[in-house]
Amino acid sequence: MSSAIVFASAGELVPAALRMLAKGGVVVCAGIHMSDIPSFPYDVLWGERGIRSVANLTREDVREFLQLAPRVPVRTDVHPYPLQDAATALEDLRGGSFEGSAVIDLDMSPLP
Numbered sequence: 001m002s003s004a005i006v007f008a009s010a011g012e013l014v015p016a017a018l019r020m021l022a023k024g025g026v027v028v029c030a031g032i033h034m035s036d037i038p039s040f041p042y043d044v045l046w047g048e049r050g051i052r053s054v055a056n057l058t059r060e061d062v063r064e065f066l067q068l069a070p071r072v073p074v075r076t077d078v079h080p081y082p083l084q085d086a087a088t089a090l091e092d093l094r095g096g097s098f099e100g101s102a103v104i105d106l107d108m109s110p111l112p
Contacts, residue, residue, distance in 0.1 A: 005030050007062065014051060015040035023047035030054050030062075077101070082108035 002025045004017040014037045017027040029051065045051075077100025081089040089102040 002026075003028065006034075007031060009034050011035040011037040015044055018044045018049055018051070021049050023049065026050045026052055028052045028054060032058075078103050080105040080108060082106075 002022055004020060004025070005028045006013050006017055007030050009031045011034050014027055014029060018025075018040070021027065024047065026049070077098070079089070079092070079098050079100060080103050083104055083106060086104055089104065092098060093102050
């Protein structure tokens with residue numbers, strides 16, 4: 001993956017996103033507020049990986065980006081799993097079964 005955008009305000013996602021990048025990739029912190037980014041080993045940043053922040057990103061900015069994304073094109077690679085298969089999703093991620101993001105999709109999960 002050459003880039004990642006972190007919209008969440010959770011600073012602990014930044015090192016996790018860096019770990020997913022190819023050399024030269026960039027993590028963009030797109031929230032107005034974010035908790036502290038925890039310490040991480042230099043090898044996570046090594047390879048000309050970078051972190052960028054944006055100023056004053058609003059929900060409208062995100063909406064505009066999402067409308068523009070299909071025309072750029074922005075390529076996403078998402079693998080949905082129902083909640084009951086969360087352990088399988090983690091195994092697949094660890095095992096390198098795919099590139100991209102695993103998503104726990106509650107709509108796929110059976111209702112109680």
